[in-house]
Structure formats: C-alpha cells, structure tokens
Amino acid sequence: MQRKxxxxxxxxxxxxxMLPGMTxxxxxxxxxxxxxxxxxxxxRTVIVFPACCFCVFQGGYPYTNLKxxxxxxxxxxxxxxxxxxxxxxDVRGEKDTTVMVWAGDGGTFDIGIQALSGAAERNDxxxxxxxxxxxxxxxxxxxxxxxxxxxxxxTTPAGALKSEPKKxxxxxxxxxxxxxxATASPAYPDDLYRKFQKARQITGMKFIxxxxxCPSGWRIDPADSVRIMRMATQSRVFPIYEVTKQTGAVxxxxxxxxxxxxxxxxxxxxxxxxxxxxxxxxxxxxxxVKIQKQADRKWRDxxxxxxxxxxxxx
Amino acid sequence: MKKxxxxxxxxxxxxxxxxxxxxxxxxxxxxxxxxxxxxxMCARREIDARFIKVESEHSAMxxxxxxxxxxxxxxxxxxxxxxxxxxxxxxxxxxxxxxIVMADVNRAVSGVWNIWAEQTDSLAQRDTGWIQIYCExxxxxxxxxxxxxxxxxxxxxxxxxxxxxxxxxxxxEIVDIPDxxxxxxxxxxxxxxxxxxxxxxxxxxxxxxxxxxYEHRYTVQQASQEALNVYPEVCREFNAHFGRSxxxxxxxxxxxxxxxxxxxxxxxxxxxxxxxxxRSQGEKVGLMKLRxxxxxxxxxxxxxxxxxxxxxxxxxNLSVGVGGVFAAEIRSALYAxxxxxxxxxxxxxxxxxxxxxxxxxxxLHSMKVDDPSPDIPLYWGLKR
Numbered sequence: 001m002q003r004k005x006x007x008x009x010x011x012x013x014x015x016x017x018m019l020p021g022m023t024x025x026x027x028x029x030x031x032x033x034x035x036x037x038x039x040x041x042x043x044r045t046v047i048v049f050p051a052c053c054f055c056v057f058q059g060g061y062p063y064t065n066l067k068x069x070x071x072x073x074x075x076x077x078x079x080x081x082x083x084x085x086x087x088x089x090d091v092r093g094e095k096d097t098t099v100m101v102w103a104g105d106g107g108t109f110d111i112g113i114q115a116l117s118g119a120a121e122r123n124d125x126x127x128x129x130x131x132x133x134x135x136x137x138x139x140x141x142x143x144x145x146x147x148x149x150x151x152x153x154x155t156t157p158a159g160a161l162k163s164e165p166k167k168x169x170x171x172x173x174x175x176x177x178x179x180x181x182a183t184a185s186p187a188y189p190d191d192l193y194r195k196f197q198k199a200r201q202i203t204g205m206k207f208i209x210x211x212x213x214c215p216s217g218w219r220i221d222p223a224d225s226v227r228i229m230r231m232a233t234q235s236r237v238f239p240i241y242e243v244t245k246q247t248g249a250v251x252x253x254x255x256x257x258x259x260x261x262x263x264x265x266x267x268x269x270x271x272x273x274x275x276x277x278x279x280x281x282x283x284x285x286x287x288x289v290k291i292q293k294q295a296d297r298k299w300r301d302x303x304x305x306x307x308x309x310x311x312x313x314x
Numbered sequence: 315m316k317k318x319x320x321x322x323x324x325x326x327x328x329x330x331x332x333x334x335x336x337x338x339x340x341x342x343x344x345x346x347x348x349x350x351x352x353x354x355m356c357a358r359r360e361i362d363a364r365f366i367k368v369e370s371e372h373s374a375m376x377x378x379x380x381x382x383x384x385x386x387x388x389x390x391x392x393x394x395x396x397x398x399x400x401x402x403x404x405x406x407x408x409x410x411x412x413x414i415v416m417a418d419v420n421r422a423v424s425g426v427w428n429i430w431a432e433q434t435d436s437l438a439q440r441d442t443g444w445i446q447i448y449c450e451x452x453x454x455x456x457x458x459x460x461x462x463x464x465x466x467x468x469x470x471x472x473x474x475x476x477x478x479x480x481x482x483x484x485x486x487e488i489v490d491i492p493d494x495x496x497x498x499x500x501x502x503x504x505x506x507x508x509x510x511x512x513x514x515x516x517x518x519x520x521x522x523x524x525x526x527x528y529e530h531r532y533t534v535q536q537a538s539q540e541a542l543n544v545y546p547e548v549c550r551e552f553n554a555h556f557g558r559s560x561x562x563x564x565x566x567x568x569x570x571x572x573x574x575x576x577x578x579x580x581x582x583x584x585x586x587x588x589x590x591x592x593r594s595q596g597e598k599v600g601l602m603k604l605r606x607x608x609x610x611x612x613x614x615x616x617x618x619x620x621x622x623x624x625x626x627x628x629x630x631n632l633s634v635g636v637g638g639v640f641a642a643e644i645r646s647a648l649y650a651x652x653x654x655x656x657x658x659x660x661x662x663x664x665x666x667x668x669x670x671x672x673x674x675x676x677x678l679h680s681m682k683v684d685d686p687s688p689d690i691p692l693y694w695g696l697k698r
Binding site for chain 2: 043044046048055056059060061062064066067068069070071072073074076077080081082083084085086087088089090091092097099114115117118121122124
C-alpha cells in the first residue's frame, strides 16, 4: 500500500518554540522530533530533561534554545520530577499545561525506569517521551537495555556483540494500564505531530516511544538519518502504532484500543535495514534471522490486537 | 491550643500550618507516622496539598525538584537509609536553591539493620548544602518547621529538621499548637524569586561550563553563610508572634562554667538533669545544645565555649575513621580562636542504646578523673 506523507499546515506556520543554535550532531533525529512535538504541544509546556544528549546541546548556561520553561534534573529522576511539577501547577490552578519529560533510552529503559514505573502506576498527569537512539550515545556509545541484538557499541565490541534482544519498553508501559502509549518516528512527521496533539488532550500518564537515529553511534552518514529511520518502520523493526485507553461505561471495563497508524509505503526485509548501518556490520546470519522473526512476530501480534479492537468497535 | 501529641505529629501539624502545596514521601520507620498523619489531614481537607505517594525516597526528594521549581511550598520526611538514598538529590536541591523543608528522624545506618536513634544519617549529608537544625522537644519540632520555611524561603536553601528516632519521634509531650491565622501572619505564601512562567520561559538548571560552575557554587556557599544572619531575624519574628525563642545554640549555665557539655537532640534533655545535679554539688558545669549545625555558627560556638577550661561533646554518631562528628567540627571551629579549650569526645547511644542521666554523669566523671587524651574518643558503655 502506498502512503503519502501529508504535512499538516500548522507544522509550517505555527510559532517556532525550538530556535536554532544548538550543538547537536549533524543528522541527529532528536531535534527534528522536538521541533514537531513543540508545535503540537504549544507554549504552555514544561520540559523536564534528565542527563542525555539533549540536556547538553539544548543550551549550556546561560543559553537555551527552547522557548518554553525547562527543568533539568538528575539522570534517574525525570518522570517523578515531572510528577512534582504537574502537582505544583495543579495546586497553583494553572490549566491547560503539559509537563513533558524528554529522556534518552538510558534515562528511560535503564536508570530512569523506577521513577517512570512509579509515575505510570500512579497515572500522574505527565507526557513521558523517550527518544531512543539505542545506546548511551552521550557518553560515547555504550550498550543500554534498548540496544538491539547484534549491535556494536564500545562496551559490546567485536567478539562480544550484544547477544540479548532489546527490552520491550512498550509492553512494560502498557502493563501499567496507562492512558496512552504510542510509537512515532520523525521519518513520519505528520503521524508524530498528530500523536503529540492527541497526547496533549489526554489526562493521566502518556508515553511516546520515538525512534531517534544517531549517525555517530549507528555508524551511518548523517544525510541518511531519516531514510534509515523510515527503513526501520518499513522492515517492521520499529512499527508505528498507538494504544489508547477507552474508559468503560461500567467501572472495571476499561479497554485499550490498538491502531497501527503508519502502514509503510513498502516493505523491506530486516536485513536491508541492518545492512544500512555500520553498527550491525559484524552480526551473524543467525542474529539476522532472529531479528527478522521477532519483527514478524511483533507485526502479527499488532495486527491481531488492532483487528480485535476493530471487532470490538463494530 | 495545647495538646498531648507525639513528636512526629508535632511535625505534621507544623506542615499543616505552613500551608504546604506538595507533599511527597515514602514509608520508613520511624518517620512513617509523620506522613500517615499528613495523609489523614489531606483526607480531612485540613491541608490543600497534592500528596505524591512515591515509590522510593529518591523519588520523594526528586519530585520536590519539580514541585518547588514550579512554585509550590514542599515537604518530605525520611530516616536512615531513606535519607542516604536521597543523597544525590540533596546536593541537587541545594545547588538548585530550592527551599524544601524535610524532617529527618535520625536512624542508625550500617551494614546491619537497626531502626533506632543515631545521627550518622543526617551528619553524612553535611556537605550537601542543606541547612541542618537539630531539635530536642516536640514543641521545638513544630516551631522548627514553621521557622524552617521562613528561613529557607529567605535564603533559598533547603532546611532539614533532624531529631532522634523514638526518644522524640514517638514520645508524647504537651505541645502548644498555634492558631492558623497567627502562623499566616508569620509565614506568608511562598513566592519564588524566579518563577516558572509560560510567558517568560526560563531554564532551571542545565549545563554549566568551567566558566560558570565555580561562581555558581560560591553563590550557594554565600547563601548558606547568609543563613547565619537571617536565622536570628527569623527567631525574633517568631518570638514576636509566638513568644518562644530558639537561638543558633542554646546555652544553660555556661557563663561561669569550667566544663561545658555539648549535646544535640534528645540527649540534651537527659543532660539537663545531670547538670542540675552537679551544680547543686558545687561543680561548675554548663550545657551547650547544638541547634543549627549547617551552616556552622562558628562565632557563636567560640563565644560560648571559649571561656571554659574543657569542653565535653557527646556524639550519638560515628564517622568511621574519625570518631564523633560534632566533636571534630567543634575542635576545628575553635582552633583559630584565641581561646580554644581542649575538646573531649564521647561516643554514646549508637543504634538507639539508651543514654541515661547516669551515663552522662559517668562520661563527665571519666573525663575529669581518668585524664583521657582529647585525641581519642571515649567509647562510653561499649561492651568489651
């Protein structure tokens, strides 16, 4: 099925809340996502940054390139710092605000997961965004639990490539019965924009998992960043979908509605996606087969859940 | 209104009267009854606060980074291991100049479990930038919370109220609970000097290069030193509203004393009995109770202790490799003074072991007749 990317008009004309002058690397996907996210969220947004690349390159005292309030915090605390800010805004009677965490995969999957799990279980009114570049890129490419199987990093060098599959953060978040869980990619900016708009309207815990290419860590040409992220979705390594809580008419009858929001314009084998990046250069054929099977399984599972949702709606 | 309440509940009342906006806490003995009472107060709508029931002490303190930055008056409480878990965030909150108030019910920490009184937990946080105030009675706790907010919000540094597990936290005493309208006159609503404002967005925290970091640290140090000037003002204001006064240190019969005993927390109450008894026997002994320990009121300590011929410090804490923390810091504060009497150190009451009047008298007697070296702590009551 062919798919055209329709750029919403607002994306082109709304006020820019992310200004130029950052020191991010060429081809880094995170600023592309931030720019679109802020257009959808508007200026009544507080951003909470744990330690991550973005925390470093968005400013450096006394500068900031974001035209919204920003709170920096210790690495493992971002979700609960946001919970505290949301509670204070609530008690002060500030309406129509969004408190958004913008954390890397380390700050989400690893060191940040305890505070994140706590905030999710309490259904605190925050939006937690993980821009996942699949390793500790800020400290120089070390493996995290978001690093895919077979990837080279400085702590999984040749001869000791990562042998474990990537942690399934999406399932972990869904197990907390949260209000909204979505994946998104700046390779599909219209979808990304719509998801942040949707998250803005929902009260309670929202989680958006962004794929975020890192040319330095993925060993790719910066010019290929968006193309390779698109291949991640085309190969179903990173399917783009959302799960929305539907509050039941009767207590205890809440349901979660699945929708696959991007059906890629073409399908590519997982091996093409892996071959496009230097970090997977050393992986074995066995690993490629395993990743292909995981991707197929996840896709089948998503189709099944989406169809079940559709049946339930009929 | 006078009421017989437990020390922990005196803290809860102080928090209620301070009209706190965000409370965040995690259960740990012996702190728990503070936040249980606060939960009840919230449920009864006596406090209009958001209470975040977090999954750890680390998150309790971290949530207050967000809440205080976004303009709320904030509170948490902890003890022992819980306080140690907060350590990173204590540095952060002081460095971020957030006027958080916390109660720490002093509880022992070590490689084995113990839930009873010892001050090593709070003393291990002495380099974080938090102002530390040690309390002896339930009235002092309630009043201490009110004064802590006033002080914290004037100098923009967090304040820790520390007091002994069980001896104070779970002991019932008569406390004068002030009327809310008097407290409101003493403690105006919290207005942060730098607001989180959507129309004038600011960045809080962030990356400080070598060009700025040192100067930033110096401003934190200056704010802490400024607390020594501001605290007496707060005391005067408090006294004017409530008729009770709490100085940087509390002294008793020190003016003509040869020997001055120095204590902090609940051991002070026991020591009063001993000082009275020894005075009646003609011994020139006095008592200095430590109240503010960070920042150190150096001039104040020198003035009180300088005329004594010996100073005896009882430490319910242990800095392994050093000995008693209070003794070491008092020695250091007196060193550059013209008058610096020898400072003798006794370690007592670790892990909640009772320190009776007989123990205090025994310590003072031993320091007098056994002629110990000031360099070696007296490990009082140690079973050999």
